[in-house]
Amino acid sequence: MAASPVLSAALLASARPLHLPLIAPVGLAFPRGRISEIHGAPSSGRTSLLFNALAQATAQEGDLCALVDSTDAFDPDSAAAGGVQLNRLLWIRCEQAQGRAPLVAGGRFVRPLEKAFRAVDLLLQANGFGVVVLDMADVDARAADRVPLNYWYRFRRAVEQTRTALLVITEKPQARQCAAFSVEAQRRGEEWSGVAGCSRTLDGVELHFEPRKPPGSARASMPARMPIAAGG
């Protein structure tokens, strides 16, 4: 009688090496155990690229992910439309809504950006997350510039011992030499259809992603369609 294999062929075929980069469907590879930056102007497609990567991590690779939302801008509808599996995502909202009492930690007022950095630090220490996102896309550039560089060094040291991909979304590059991968998002055009003033619709945009670091990384492009939920 032939010995039955301990690991079935189907199991081996479905297995994914755990420390390979997170490859977003658009074709960009975000290294694990490193800091990656997605930067660009508003409406350049940074968040669309983020959802593309999170869809791969949560729905395809089964990772638990965390998103630290420093300006409370995350939209669950468009994330779900982009393929993100919401029940595998931890959402941490750092900016208090208008009209609420300021949050106090340790007896003093803590600014949203400081809360966000502290939350990311704790998440990295917890280990085990596939992707941790620090969303600073709407943070004022002057406030972002004031973030001490040692935060980024601390994050780099914390993440390099793990298989977590730390993604940072900003308007301008912030992590500088601490980022192993940096990509600039650019919007190359919009697709409008219909008659102006009557039935005109925004159907989608053409997004282009230009890696700035490391040199020689492959570029990627993505036609992003309007999500059904937001398209009305």
Place this chain on the structure above:
Amino acid sequence: MYACIHAPGIAESGIASEFSPRVEEIDAATVVLDVGGMERLLGSPRRIAELIAAKAGPNANIALAANRNAAIHAARGYAGIVVIPRGEEAARLGALPVNLIATTSDVIETLAHWGIGTFRELAALPETGLAERFGQEGARIRKLALGEASAPLWPDRAEPEWMESMELEHPVELLEPLSFLLSNLLTRLCDRLASHGLALLELHLALRLEGGGVHERRMRLPVPMRNPVAFLKLLSLDLDAHPPGAPVLGVSIAAEPAKPRALQEGLFLPPAPEPEKLELTLKRIRAIVGEENVGSPALVDTHRPGAFRVAQPFEGTKTDLLPPPATLAVRRFRPPVAAQVTPAGGPPARLRAAQIEGDVVAVAGPWRTSGDWWTASPWARDDWDLALSDGALYRVYREFFSGRWFVDGRYD
């Protein structure tokens, strides 16, 4: 897995207690004990039965079965050792006489008139017919004959009380000395739970305060744990966020026990944070950003734009989905930013809001949406997509009832 010993005077002898802390005395000659989980300690069910038989003597009947009632019937009906594997109860009990079933003499007499003498014959009768003649008792005795009627074990000895408490001679005002006391109590509680092979699922902390009040905190854990250090950190963070209003005169910690978690991770599954560590991390983050700002996003069954709720983190299971085509993401402004749009009545030509200002380069819309008109907070709005001269794409809307404009979010 239950073992039943049937022998004269077995209840008095106390032999069953040598094998399990959970023993139920059925009568003077019959006891049932819970031997679940003893396989690793004593060996196979047959081996367990042999060890019990060696203690109970040659006149004892020993039966092991997955179900308490099946074990009782087998021990009373068969001599020697009987081990009934799960699922074979009906076949193995079939030959037993029906008068072993604990029921009224009328029922036994009626069955005898029908010519029903064994468990097998009783089990072969239609359940509906038995229920019509005997009521619920008919269905019950048929289940007993099939070996399917399962009843919980009622141990003679009361379950231990999972509580540790301490009264203080002097009131404690600071959390740091209080944490020393909590550490002591938690360690004792966890040691006791460990000695019973249990873990802790829910903690109930009660602090008796100076002036007569009681400060209570309840903490439910995502999985049963037995780590006093983790509990101490969780309790310290909780007390930090919800401190008692007066000095503490007495501390008591009650626990809801549960079977410890036994989980084998998949070889090829991506690792996830350890539950203990995750709980602690979430607690710390909640202390920074607020209790209601941490969780998994969840969609709400409504057409109201931007509606969502924050659910417990990582509830539900992963479902493999094919990634849909890339979509354009929206970044919400919460709350929407009030805007001035010119001209106010027609398609927007210029937009001005906090930190946003520009001429409209391209515009799409409007689309009218409305909902919740049957509630106290109806909404109706005209949505527009705008490309502004600042280079960004915005979703703006005009409230139908007030005529006011708002920027709802930015495409990104």
